Amino acid sequence: MKVMQLLPELNSGGVERGTLEIARALVQQGHTSLVVSNGGRLVPELEAEGSTHIQLPIYKKALSSLWQIRPLRKIIEQHQPDIVHVRSRVPAWLTHFALKGIPASRRPHLVSTVHGFYSVNRYSAIMTHAEKVIAVSDSVVEYIRQNYPTCPPQDIVRIYRGIDPKAFPHGYQPTAQWLNQVYNDYPQLENKFLLCLPGRITRLKGHETLIQLMSQLKQQYPQVHALVVGGADAKKQAYLDELQNSVQQHGLTEHITFVGHRSDIREWLALSDVVLSLSNQAETFGRTALEALSVGTPVIGWKRGGVAEILSQVYPQGLIEVDDQVSLLRNIQQHIEHPVTVAPVTQFSLQDMCQNTLALYQQLLQRK
Numbered sequence: 001m002k003v004m005q006l007l008p009e010l011n012s013g014g015v016e017r018g019t020l021e022i023a024r025a026l027v028q029q030g031h032t033s034l035v036v037s038n039g040g041r042l043v044p045e046l047e048a049e050g051s052t053h054i055q056l057p058i059y060k061k062a063l064s065s066l067w068q069i070r071p072l073r074k075i076i077e078q079h080q081p082d083i084v085h086v087r088s089r090v091p092a093w094l095t096h097f098a099l100k101g102i103p104a105s106r107r108p109h110l111v112s113t114v115h116g117f118y119s120v121n122r123y124s125a126i127m128t129h130a131e132k133v134i135a136v137s138d139s140v141v142e143y144i145r146q147n148y149p150t151c152p153p154q155d156i157v158r159i160y161r162g163i164d165p166k167a168f169p170h171g172y173q174p175t176a177q178w179l180n181q182v183y184n185d186y187p188q189l190e191n192k193f194l195l196c197l198p199g200r201i202t203r204l205k206g207h208e209t210l211i212q213l214m215s216q217l218k219q220q221y222p223q224v225h226a227l228v229v230g231g232a233d234a235k236k237q238a239y240l241d242e243l244q245n246s247v248q249q250h251g252l253t254e255h256i257t258f259v260g261h262r263s264d265i266r267e268w269l270a271l272s273d274v275v276l277s278l279s280n281q282a283e284t285f286g287r288t289a290l291e292a293l294s295v296g297t298p299v300i301g302w303k304r305g306g307v308a309e310i311l312s313q314v315y316p317q318g319l320i321e322v323d324d325q326v327s328l329l330r331n332i333q334q335h336i337e338h339p340v341t342v343a344p345v346t347q348f349s350l351q352d353m354c355q356n357t358l359a360l361y362q363q364l365l366q367r368k
Contacts, residue, residue: 001361002032004081004108006091008059010040014287015087015115018161018353022085023051025354034079036072036091054079058091065090066097073098076108083361085111089118092126109364114140116284120147132360136161136285137306157360160309161285162353167266168294170344174267182271186257189271192225193336196272196297198265198288199279201232201240206278208246209325215250216329221336224255229268231261270295274335277301286310294345300331314345 003026005019019035020042026033027050034052037043038059046053054075058068072094076084084099086092092112099107113134118124127133128144128151135141135158144156174182183190195213199205210226217224232240240258247256262268265288269275275292277283282305289299289307293314300318301307311319320328 001026001083001358001365002034002079002081003083003085003361004034004036004076004079005085005087006036006058006095007087008090009038010035010042010046010053012042014161014285015113016040016042018113018115019087020046020049021350022354022357024049025358027051029358031358032081034081036075058094061090065094068094069097069101073101077102077106080106081108082365083111084108085113085361086127086130087113087115089124089126092129093123096126096129109361109367111360111364114144114284117143117282131155131364132157134159134357134360137309139282139305139309140284157356159353159356159360160348161287162348162350163287163290163294164350165294165345168269168291170294170296171341172266172270172295174270178264178267179271182267186259188254188257189225189227191223193221193223193339194225194227194272194274195332196227196229196268196275196292197278198229198269198275198292200230200261201228201236201243203239204280205230206276206280207243209278209328210276211243211246211250211252211256212325213329213332214252214255217332217336218252218255221333224336226252226256227268227272228256228258229262229265266291266295269297272297273339274332275299277307279305279307281305283307290314290345290348293342296342296344298335298340298342300328300335310348313347315342 007015007019010016023033023035023046036054036056038057039055043053056068086095110130111132112127112130114127115136125148128148133156135156138158141156141158144151197210214226269292275297277289284306286307290310292299298318302322303319304322
């Protein structure tokens with residue numbers, strides 16, 4: 001098979017990671033993997049693993065992007081992929097117009113992946129105009145069915161995103177060297193019961209809920225300390241300042257630590273006693289929650305979106321009805337008083353995700 005994946009850029013994020021994972025699986029199984037994007041820091045890794053990267057500026061939500069239709073058509077005609085797999089709305093629109101100019105007999109099969117709960121409009125509808133539409137969770141299947149009823153239900157295929165259990169092994173412990181460095185940088189974390197809220201600093205991630213929680217916990221449980229693992233990009237700096245002021249006003253400076261953007265997320269998840277998932281909106285999947293459960297750290301989170309799907313299968317005792325602050329507090333208290341370890345996770349593997357995606361490609365090819 002020859003498969004061409006299209007996405008805006010290759011810097012960081014779930015869409016990018018999923019693209020690399022499928023590219024790697026294709027190469028490992030003897031297929032040809034092509035990726036079209038505007039480039040980014042993950043390109044060297046992609047190419048080192050045997051894929052071909054073709055740079056094209058298909059990332060701007062602007063009319064000027066229409067100039068890329070002809071170059072994209074040329075690339076598709078030159079490489080003649082069997083499958084074109086679009087993972088984002090701008091590339092999906094450009095591909096739509098590029099394929100129109102290729103005779104039907106020479107057109108590749110078209111697959112899309114709906115990675116997010118996009119705003120519902122004609123612009124987003126393009127993600128449902130493919131022969132097969134991959135949804136990354138049951139919540140996304142439901143979103144497509146409710147908002148895009150013209151998308152045939154039999155063409156929607158739920159393929160959960162997955163993680164490599166070898167990268168997040170059950171019972172994983174950070175090295176002594178790493179721990180020494182952390183306790184050197186953040187002495188306030190030593191011998192504490194750590195509640196971790198991972199994720200970028202945005203209004204969506206539930207940081208205000210964490211501050212309220214710590215206000216309620218600090219008197220009864222002085223050994224509890226909260227960790228915020230995630231950085232703020234330049235546009236979110238004002239919100240980070242706002243959060244830090246709120247921490248100060250609540251008298252929590254000694255109880256909440258912001259460690260910024262970290263590339264060693266596995267270590268932080270393993271160091272934590274409980275990981276929280278408190279996003280104000282449903283997440284399509286909830287990869288970080290799965291990574292925490294995989295290393296054996298309990299996750300407590302709101303019962304919605306992909307996180308609820310993961311928790312209901314792996315750690316149902318961590319599910320809390322959305323915005324039920326009383327149950328959330330009670331559940332955390334229970335975990336403080338009776339610490340638990342999560343059983344090894346056997347679902348949601350990267351291998352399953354790759355196998356199911358490649359099987360879907362093969363299924364389309366057999367239609368010819």
